[in-house]
Amino acid sequence: MRIVCVGGGPAGLYFAILAKLRDPRHEVAVMERNPAGATHGWGVVFWDALLDDLYRNDRVSADEMRKASVLYEGQEVRLRDAPTAYLGGYGFSVSRRSMLEVLTARAQDLGVDVQFEREVTDLSELGDVDLLVASDGVNSPIRERYADDFGTDVAVGRNKYIWLGTTKVFDAFTFAFEETSAGWIWFHAYPSASGNSTCIVECTPQTWSALGLDTLGGVEGVARLEQIFARHLDGHALLNRAHGMGEAHWLSFREIINRTWYRGNIVLMGDAAHTTHFTIGSGTKLAMRDAIALGDLLPADAADLPPRLRYFDESGRATLRATQDAAHKSMTWFENLDGKIDDDPVQFAYALWKRRGNYPRWRYQLHLATQIGTLRRVRREVSSARRSLRARKRGELGRVPAGWARR
């Protein structure tokens, strides 16, 4: 089959890899409008569940992705200058640039034709294609062209956010909340293997305009944020130019839902098909899971595609519903934060943690225990042991022979 993926993000590149692994005779191309190594945004977080999937599907890229990632342990919640409150858990973070480099290299090794600086503006320029994957992101031009057929529904989130980096290295996933005369403003920060950290700043539109962030230019806007978050940044800079890209801008989150993910031989994948609010850190995982799901269904012959696309669409949308609901709850929790912030950081941190739903009472007791240094270290030891076990189970700690492929 001739397969073209428009958009070289995690969805398009990972699907191209899996399509080639499934059948090397497929002719697969990825067309990406940005130059190689240029991408918006900084790091993204993910958890064991994604690594399990990646190791199961392609050990070579999984191993490289793990090497490019950094582990963070625990979460910190900082409320003005109050004592830090702690949450448990761990996760991994990888810069988008490193992740895309890993996936590009693997795709090219497998014979995928990855074309950079190739913006697709007219589908007829692609010639005869058996399967066209619209992996062209949240603003997908392909989806927009056929918005009526896909039944696209776009809801715009209320808050403003900007995706920045910082030279400060945060060891833990860190939430910092500052109260200004114009209302609350906060960031979500996490480390990155390259030595910087990701820092996403968020606030209500009222706070945003009252602080002048709607009119300040890039440099002045960043300077204003550095001033507001000075005590959490320890003199470090905020960075507003991601790899090879122009300045980051303030945005409003776009929640995308489609009635169907396919139209003829065009299939939506990743953010083009669905988005989940960044406060649950799942979009990359879901994009790669789409790639896995469709990769598993890929037939040898184009004639067998229609029922498989239908199955991909129906099962994908059904599986996604719970995550989209959780993401929506998380987004609304942050949108309604003003006036709800508890002066007690420990209580506030617990409310933050359970924003997606309620948990049994023992979770609260565990949370209280986690505030005590010695008990926090014990909790960390336990999760570290569980993490090693899981890594061993998926084969992460074993040696990966050169040239190892799935099939």
Ligand SMILES: Cc1cc2nc3c(=O)[nH]c(=O)nc-3n(C[C@H](O)[C@H](O)[C@H](O)COP(=O)(O)OP(=O)(O)OC[C@H]3O[C@@H](n4cnc5c(N)ncnc54)[C@H](O)[C@@H]3O)c2cc1C
């Ligand atoms: C602030 C923020 C923080 C986030 N943090 C996390 C996180 O911690 N964890 C997580 O899992 N997810 C996170 N996400 C979500 C994640 O970034 C996306 O869900 C993920 O990138 C989706 O992958 P994709 O391949 O579908 O789209 P993208 O990564 O957006 O890739 C789409 C690609 O298509 C290209 N393109 C578009 N149009 C064309 C065209 N016409 N021709 C050629 N190329 C084109 C674009 O240049 C782009 O490279 C975050 C998102 C935001 C906004």
